[in-house]
Amino acid sequence: MLKPTRMARVVIAGTKEIMEPTISTLHRMDVLHITDYLEDGEDFKIGHPLKTASELSEKLLSLRAISSQLGVSGKMPGEKISAKQLPSVIDEKIKKLQEEVTSRVDELRNIEFRLKEKEDLIAAVKPFFGLELPLEAYSGYGSIRVFTGFINAELEGRVSKITDNYELFTGEYEKRRIFALFVPEAFEEEVRKLLQDERTFVEIKAPALEGNPPVIIEALNNEVSELKQKHESINSELEKIKKEYSGFILASDEYLSVETQKAEAPLRFATSTNAFVIDGWIPAAKYDEIEKELKESTGGLAYITKSTDQVSVEEIPVKMENPGPAEPFELLIDTFATPKYKEIDPSAVIFITFPLFYGIMLGDVGYGLLVSALALAIKNKFRTGGLNALALILLLSGIMSTLLGVLYGEFFGLPIFNMVVHGELEKGILGIAAPAIAGINMPIHRFDAVQPLLLFTFVIGILHLTLGLVFGFRNVTIMHGLKHAIYEKGSWMLLLFGGVAVVAKLMPALISKTPVPTGNPVFAGGLLLAIIGVVLLIKGEGPIAIMEIPTLLSNVLSYARILAIGLSSAGIALVVNTLSKDLFIMPDGVLLGGGIGAAIIGILILVVGHSINLLLGIIGPGLHSLRLHYVEFFTKFYEGGGTRYIPFGYIRKYTEE
């Protein structure tokens, strides 16, 4: 918690004979973060991949091709296949699959191509339904030219001006006029010009087929349905293959990926003619285990030792270490930047503050329960990875919103308990008054308590910022010493506290127009602290740092969003409830007073309004809570820029060793 796992740098060396078992052991243990070897000296070169590497990648490539042709998805649950059985069958099965799948997929493409062709032909023949001529009548003449197409203008009169020797057929197709005009070759140019000048003319060519259009279409339709049937049957065959081989494909994919990863590992080692050296990091607690395992698998031939060479802090891989419930919050840290090895990992703090801020913002029993339910649904659908972590974060936030909702006494914007608002009693859902806790009347209604809540959010902000500065103080002390910490972070703390004391006394005086209480010990002390802070700041970071001082004020004010987001969400809920109830469902206090239709509109407004508000209620508080952490909190201490711990290994899902 707060600190990453303690790491140890190890160097593993041995002769090339034991390279393969060493790689296997390391891969299986999944703990070593390998530092890639950079060729700099003459003595050691970057290693070559194992001999099997190219063969394995080839197999993987063909397997993935098959897998994508079949559309195998990675969500197939099922029994794990033993990785030991796979090598004996994998070649044969991939070959068989390749034959079966590739030929069928080729056939499918072929059918699809022909289908397209036939469908195009049907579309081309259809317009000629309007003209009662067989298709062969449109072509094959020696001295007659044929024009066919759509036209939306009188044609006969204009053609007869050119020649009397013509034949014109007209008809209709989908409410457009289609025509076929036959003229002697001699008038071709003139008629063509006439048509080209006519704007409504669209030429269509008759396809080179024989027979009457309806007969042709019927034949074509038959062919199409035949092709479609074939397409379907091949598809179902492929589906069958997919069902049968899905497990095998996923397992082999995994097996081949693992083996390729192992075979290519030497690319990260330093090697000489006969030996290899692996440089890397492991969690310090794992050292004894890795030493023992290596000894067993190589017969004591591998040499492992802890290295004490100094390296820069950015190079040490960081493995965050947090108790289970706080672990998902590492995702939020990683999204920003991986912490440096000696830096504080704030996941455990965010685990508390993120849902708390979220809860104070959303604060509604109804929305809180819905958000929690949604989070549970996502969590059940995605068992691992980023979405699972997000769902857990959302779940905690939803629970917090529900709890705060009880405190605010809100259920979808409706009051849960009886309350007095503007001197009038408003009945709550439960119909009882809430008890007073510690002299404060429950529930705390947000619209009624804006002023105290606003002050409360500033207090939260000051505490949050102070925590950030304390972390920053600790980080700087560790990395650069106490003196720097006092200059860099101590100065800001003094400024913050001093500033708060000054503002706390100054504001009431300004508002009530009384003289500024310069003699007040709180005011004077605060001013003194702030001045010391400014002096330290200038000494530490130069006069330019004065420019940064107002950011402290904006940082504190920024926490007002905690109240603002909550008010707007509660406001929308109130508007939706009032609109639907007072206007549609119970106009003038009478149930269904406006008729069934109006009531239905009212219910629609209710459902749509609350859905939109819920959506905003998930995005808004989440983003703003995150922003308060990233922008206000992190800038006080967090640098990031560490290397993420990526152990050499593989998390097997479909195979087992």
Next chain:
Amino acid sequence: MVEPSAMLADPKGLIAIGAGIAVGLAGIGAGMGEQTIGAAAVGAMAEDEKFFGKGLLMTVIPESIAIFGLVVALILLFVF
């Protein structure tokens, strides 16, 4: 000359107008800030989807301005 009735206007009304202006102008300002950042963020995301988190974050940064407007409005409404 100022009409006597204008001088008698309820100061509460003026405060409410002031609060409205504070929120409204701050909102416009925040929106103007966000439009550029939002466009750039979408561009970055089109290049690499990993920028989603950072882009979203950058986009909401000017939202503080709107919050400041809101704080001023709340102080006007509830403190004065």
